Amino acid sequence: MSENTADKRHIAILGSTGSIGTQALEVLEANPDVFELEVLTAHSSADLLIEQALKFKPNCVVIGKEELFKKVQDALFDEGIKVFVGADSLVQVVQMDEIDVVLTALVGYAGLRPTLSAIEAGKHIALANKETLVVAGDIVTDLAKKKGVNIYPVDSEHSAIFQCLVGEFHNPIEKIYLTASGGPFRGQTREQLALVTKAQALKHPNWEMGAKITIDSASMMNKGLEVIEAKWLFGLKNEQIDVIVHPQSIIHSIVQFEDGSMKAQMGLPDMKLPIQYALAFPNRLKSDFPRFNFLDYPQLTFEQPDPKTFRNLALAFEALKQGGNQPCILNAANEIAVDAFLKDKVSFLQMSDIIEQSMQKVSFIKKPNYSDYVATDAETRRLALEIIN
Ligand code: NAD
Ligand code: MG
Numbered sequence: 001m002s003e004n005t006a007d008k009r010h011i012a013i014l015g016s017t018g019s020i021g022t023q024a025l026e027v028l029e030a031n032p033d034v035f036e037l038e039v040l041t042a043h044s045s046a047d048l049l050i051e052q053a054l055k056f057k058p059n060c061v062v063i064g065k066e067e068l069f070k071k072v073q074d075a076l077f078d079e080g081i082k083v084f085v086g087a088d089s090l091v092q093v094v095q096m097d098e099i100d101v102v103l104t105a106l107v108g109y110a111g112l113r114p115t116l117s118a119i120e121a122g123k124h125i126a127l128a129n130k131e132t133l134v135v136a137g138d139i140v141t142d143l144a145k146k147k148g149v150n151i152y153p154v155d156s157e158h159s160a161i162f163q164c165l166v167g168e169f170h171n172p173i174e175k176i177y178l179t180a181s182g183g184p185f186r187g188q189t190r191e192q193l194a195l196v197t198k199a200q201a202l203k204h205p206n207w208e209m210g211a212k213i214t215i216d217s218a219s220m221m222n223k224g225l226e227v228i229e230a231k232w233l234f235g236l237k238n239e240q241i242d243v244i245v246h247p248q249s250i251i252h253s254i255v256q257f258e259d260g261s262m263k264a265q266m267g268l269p270d271m272k273l274p275i276q277y278a279l280a281f282p283n284r285l286k287s288d289f290p291r292f293n294f295l296d297y298p299q300l301t302f303e304q305p306d307p308k309t310f311r312n313l314a315l316a317f318e319a320l321k322q323g324g325n326q327p328c329i330l331n332a333a334n335e336i337a338v339d340a341f342l343k344d345k346v347s348f349l350q351m352s353d354i355i356e357q358s359m360q361k362v363s364f365i366k367k368p369n370y371s372d373y374v375a376t377d378a379e380t381r382r383l384a385l386e387i388i389n
Helices: 019-030 046-057 066-078 087-093 110-121 131-149 156-165 211-219 222-233 271-281 311-324 326-342 350-361 370-388
Strands: 009-014 035-042 061-062 083-085 102-106 125-128 151-153 172-178 240-243 253-259 262-266
Touching: 009 019, 009 110, 009 271, 019 035, 019 046, 019 102, 019 271, 035 046, 035 087, 046 061, 046 350, 061 066, 061 087, 061 211, 061 222, 066 083, 066 151, 083 087, 102 271, 110 125, 110 131, 110 156, 110 326, 110 370, 125 131, 125 271, 131 151, 131 222, 131 370, 151 222, 151 271, 156 172, 156 222, 156 262, 156 271, 172 222, 211 222, 211 326, 222 311, 222 326, 222 350, 262 370, 271 370, 311 326, 311 350, 326 370, 350 370
Parallel strands: 009 035, 009 102, 035 061, 061 083, 102 125, 125 151, 172 240
Antiparallel strands: 172 253, 253 262
16 A cells, blocks of 8 residues: 555455445445555455455455465465454454444344454444344444444445434434335235245345345345344334335335424435445445436335234344344344255245244343353254254
8 A cells, every 4th residue: 555545434344245245345446535445354255355355455354264265365475465264353353453444244143243343443333234233232332332433324224214314413213114125025925925935035126135135135034133223223212113115115214203204315226325325424425326217216105014924024023122132032043044944944934933933932131241142142043953953
């Protein structure tokens, strides 16, 4: 790095080879005067990680899988890019002095530890990894407050709420409406859902995403996780959060204030916008993202969600209501259930059974500490696997 980079924002991307990660790199590439890349990480996509590192020349990279370490190291040796391996390295690299903002674009519970570590070191967080807030939202937001760290939402709905709140600092929220596309199975009955295949579930009507969140969107668990995510991000009471199905995914979410006024944020569904907003906040960077054309969408429509058919949504609201470690149980059981569904071991509807049974059987803890969450996650995974096998 020869040029002066002090006035740039220095970014670490955890999960750079995924859907969010690769789109974040497009944002960085389009704004070389604004951002400087410090860290890239991937779990098993070594080839893509190497390609990204050769192109973006970060300070260091982390590969998750031990057996891929040598391959990545050999490929990046001549460039002087440091290479580390494993989950512990992830926890360490996020604390590097050079980093200003950590984008958490890795999937699942694995995001919790590196996110806490980054906050501990005073790094701002651009949060895509919603599971972190679902599992331990109290601990994460408390630590962020203590460290003076901002958590900028990347999830499109939460980015929408955040954008609606700019300039409203002293005005309390009456309630928020998170919009949901309804996914590929909107309007179907349980009889129909019993027969859906993995290939059908992996086809989302409006968004191109990683496999886990695509299945979560089909089952409505994604919206359930987002309700819990919203509680922690915006400090809301449970009854202030509502879900409305909006199949066109143009209105990304809505805030209702105490005078009854509602503010919504809208635009074409494109994750690059919320990613860029989170990384560049409070600035809006000029972009060439496709613009919305009203005539392409003569009607924006809204429906009630159907938690009787899509039971995962009801289970998430139940976990939210019970609080304690129940959302952590919900998340771990869901991760196991989705993985089993993707491996053709359980049917679409069985995913909800696994989650519900796990929520009933794992010991409830009203005020969990960090080790309680770690133990709850492990116990739930064990039990959920037992239910499946
Ligand atoms: P993805 O599966 O496309 O990518 C996941 C990334 O994380 C990859 O780089 C992978 O190498 C890495 N990874 C996977 N498991 C890991 C582990 N155990 N340890 C370390 N790294 C690991 O996922 P995605 O769709 O980009 O989603 C990432 C996160 O962002 C998820 O939490 C998801 O809910 C959230 N999110 C995604 C979207 C979207 O449009 N894709 C929208 C909103 C929120
Ligand atoms: Mg979302």
